[in-house]
Amino acid sequence: MLDEEEFDRWIRAAEDELEAGRVHTAARIHNSAVLHAELAVRLALRALLRGVGVTVRSHALDGLADLCAEHAGLDVGSSLRDELTALGRDYHPTRYPDAVPEGTPRSNYTSADAERSLDLAARVATLVRGAGAALRQEAEALLDETMTRRGDGDGYAPRGHRPPSSPPARAHRPCPAVRRLT
Numbered sequence: 001m002l003d004e005e006e007f008d009r010w011i012r013a014a015e016d017e018l019e020a021g022r023v024h025t026a027a028r029i030h031n032s033a034v035l036h037a038e039l040a041v042r043l044a045l046r047a048l049l050r051g052v053g054v055t056v057r058s059h060a061l062d063g064l065a066d067l068c069a070e071h072a073g074l075d076v077g078s079s080l081r082d083e084l085t086a087l088g089r090d091y092h093p094t095r096y097p098d099a100v101p102e103g104t105p106r107s108n109y110t111s112a113d114a115e116r117s118l119d120l121a122a123r124v125a126t127l128v129r130g131a132g133a134a135l136r137q138e139a140e141a142l143l144d145e146t147m148t149r150r151g152d153g154d155g156y157a158p159r160g161h162r163p164p165s166s167p168p169a170r171a172h173r174p175c176p177a178v179r180r181l182t
Contacts, residue, residue: 002135007051011132014043014125021118030109035094037117038087044121044128048072051132061088074131076124083120090117 021036038061045064049056052072058064061084068074076084092099093108100108 001139002051002132003053004051004132004136007047007132010043010047010050011125011128014040014047014121014128017043018118018121018125021114021121025111025114025118028111029106030111030114031094031105033114034087034090034109034117037114037121038091038094040121041084041087041124044125048074048128048131051135059088059091061085068128068131072131072135074127076127080120080123084124087117087120 017036017040021033021040024030024033024036041061042059042064045061045068046056048068049064049071054067054071056064056067058067062081065074065076065081065084069076090113094105097104099105
């Protein structure tokens with residue numbers, strides 16, 4: 001089951017970070033764009049986890065991807081997982097001068113770094129959205145199956161299920177006391 005409200009809240013936050021990364025890329029603040037991409041990926045993966053009721057405090061992107069595979073069936077594959085590991089290593093160097101060999105974080109990142117990170121974030125957000133949609137469909141199918149098995153639903157007819165016909169309506173006959181008064 002997917003908590004759609006929680007999932008949507010977190011995936012929208014991820015998409016907001018992705019947009020912020022694009023704005024920073026356009027402003028040529030590439031280290032900040034990479035940081036926003038990393039945050040977008042983290043929020044997207046957490047959207048899926050929160051949507052299935054798993055709360056985590058981890059910041060490790062590859063670890064979050066592993067948890068998504070375990071709890072929500074999201075398989076990112078080894079290539080994408082390697083990209084997540086690499087992006088996760090950029091968390092500190094994009095922010096702190098003592099995490100880069102020389103200069104400032106801004107001087108250590110290029111437009112190619114920003115574009116690559118934002119592309120990864122967009123791919124992860126798309127995968128997570130797809131996984132969320134699959135979980136929704138799975139829940140709907142389970143509900144349909146349950147309703148079909150039970151054969152009830154107060155007028156709800158699951159796809160492919162035809163409710164039994166109701167008995168024919170009887171004509172209204174007034175009670176004998178009413179007939180006598182007329």
